[in-house]
Each structure stands twice: as C-alpha cells, then as structure tokens.
Amino acid sequence: MSINKILDLLYPGRCPVCDRILAYRETLVCPDCIGKLAYIKEPKCMKCGKQMMDNETEYCAGCRDKRRYFRKGFSVFLYNDVMKKSIYRFKYANRREYSRFYAETVCRCLGKEIREFCADAIIPVPLHPKRFRKRGYNQAGLIANEIGRRMNIPVREEILIRERNTKALKLMTLTERENNLKKAFKMVKNDVKLNTVIIVDDILTTGSTINEISRVLRENGIKNVYFVALASGADV
Numbered sequence: 001m002s003i004n005k006i007l008d009l010l011y012p013g014r015c016p017v018c019d020r021i022l023a024y025r026e027t028l029v030c031p032d033c034i035g036k037l038a039y040i041k042e043p044k045c046m047k048c049g050k051q052m053m054d055n056e057t058e059y060c061a062g063c064r065d066k067r068r069y070f071r072k073g074f075s076v077f078l079y080n081d082v083m084k085k086s087i088y089r090f091k092y093a094n095r096r097e098y099s100r101f102y103a104e105t106v107c108r109c110l111g112k113e114i115r116e117f118c119a120d121a122i123i124p125v126p127l128h129p130k131r132f133r134k135r136g137y138n139q140a141g142l143i144a145n146e147i148g149r150r151m152n153i154p155v156r157e158e159i160l161i162r163e164r165n166t167k168a169l170k171l172m173t174l175t176e177r178e179n180n181l182k183k184a185f186k187m188v189k190n191d192v193k194l195n196t197v198i199i200v201d202d203i204l205t206t207g208s209t210i211n212e213i214s215r216v217l218r219e220n221g222i223k224n225v226y227f228v229a230l231a232s233g234a235d236v
C-alpha cells in the first residue's frame with residue numbers, strides 16, 4: 001500500500017465544495033459538486049486575468065488605474081458563494097486537504113501558462129508569524145507546495161516574510177489598503193539569484209497585496225514576477 005493510500009485511510013478527505021467525507025479518496029471532490037464551481041472565463045483582463053463584463057477594454061479597472069509590478073497573472077475559480085465557503089473552511093476550519101484539489105485544478109487549467117512562465121521558484125504570499133502560529137499553517141503555502149510538487153518547480157517559502165500584521169483588508173478602502181500594505185513584506189535573501197518567480201495566493205481581490213509583493217521582489221533583483229491565485233472576483 002502506498003503512503004498516500006495509508007494517509008487516505010487515516011485522514012479521509014473531504015469534498016471542498018460540500019465538505020462531505022469522501023468514502024475513499026479516488027477523487028478529490030464529489031462528482032455532483034464539480035458542476036457547482038464556476039471557472040474564470042473570457043473575456044479576461046490581459047494583465048491580472050480577472051474576468052471582465054465585456055471585451056471592450058483589454059484591462060480591468062485596477063490594472064488601468066495602477067502601476068502593476070507583476071508581468072501577468074491568472075486565477076482559476078470565480079470567487080462566488082460556493083468558493084467563498086470552501087476557502088473559508090480551508091483557512092479557518094483546518095481543511096488543509098482541500099489544497100490537493102485546488103492545486104490539481106490550478107495545474108489542469110493553467111499548467112500551460114505556468115510552464116511558459118519558466119519560473120525559477122514559487123513563492124506563496126506569507127502570513128504574519130503571529131497569524132501563522134494561531135492557524136498552524138499558511139493556506140497559500142499549502143497550495144504553493146502542491147503546485148510546486150506537481151509542476152516540478154521549487155517552492156521558496158522562506159524568502160519572503162510578512163513584517164506587519166495587516167488588518168482585515170476587506171474592511172478598508174483601496175487607499176487604506178495600500179497604505180497598510182507598505183512595508184508589510186520583506187525579502188530575506190536572494191542567494192540563488194532568482195530571476196523569475198510565481199507568487200501564489202488563495203484569493204485575488206484588488207490585487208494590491210500581490211502588487212506590493214511584486215514591487216518588493218523587483219526591488220530585490222527579481223526581474224519577472226508572475227502570479228497564480230486560486231480564485232478572484234469579477235471586475236465590476
């Protein structure tokens with residue numbers, strides 16, 4: 001019996017959509033639940049990959065208004081009610097196993113794009129150490145590691161740290177968010193001289209967190225920054 005099968009028996013997986021325990025983890029999601037997920041589709045923003053209302057413009061409002069430090073990014077799922085509940089349990093109810101389904105879907109839908117980035121490393125959006133201790137894991141780190149393993153790209157979690165415990169971003173205006181993010185991230189070392197990296201996060205809202213991280217990475221000599229997010233809201 002493989003180690004994965006033993007782990008499956010010891011820790012049965014749950015469906016990331018309905019949270020039901022899957023009888024035997026042959027699949028990572030109930031077949032009935034797959035149809036409840038909404039995928040990002042065209043037209044997409046040429047820069048951040050957000051789903052747009054129409055294809056009259058190439059870029060979403062955020063990418064038109066702000067300087068972007070990343071080259072390009074994509075997300076897989078539309079951040080609708082189903083995905084909101086799923087990611088909530090993933091972050092706050094210890095459903096770490098969801099990362100397998102999430103990463104598998106990311107690689108299935110964006111494998112070609114990820115390969116074309118030719119990245120030297122994947123860097124997950126870090127949590128502040130205090131929040132990490134409280135939660136016991138970094139949800140973006142779990143997804144990043146699963147993607148890295150599947151795509152054979154090293155994950156460098158230690159390279160970026162979060163110094164400021166930013167407040168709940170959803171309660172702030174865009175300007176407040178951006179001020180709050182300043183000096184939130186610090187790169188600790190670039191010893192292997194990384195040129196191209198992919199940032200991984202769970203949810204993309206305004207893109208300000210990923211943009212700020214991209215700025216810091218570029219400032220530290222990384223030339224090309226791309227990102228992959230699990231879910232993003234549509235451009236409105």
Ligand SMILES: [Zn+2]
Nearest residue numbers: 015018030033
């Ligand atoms: Zn289900």
Ligand SMILES: [Zn+2]
Nearest residue numbers: 045048060063
């Ligand atoms: Zn955009």
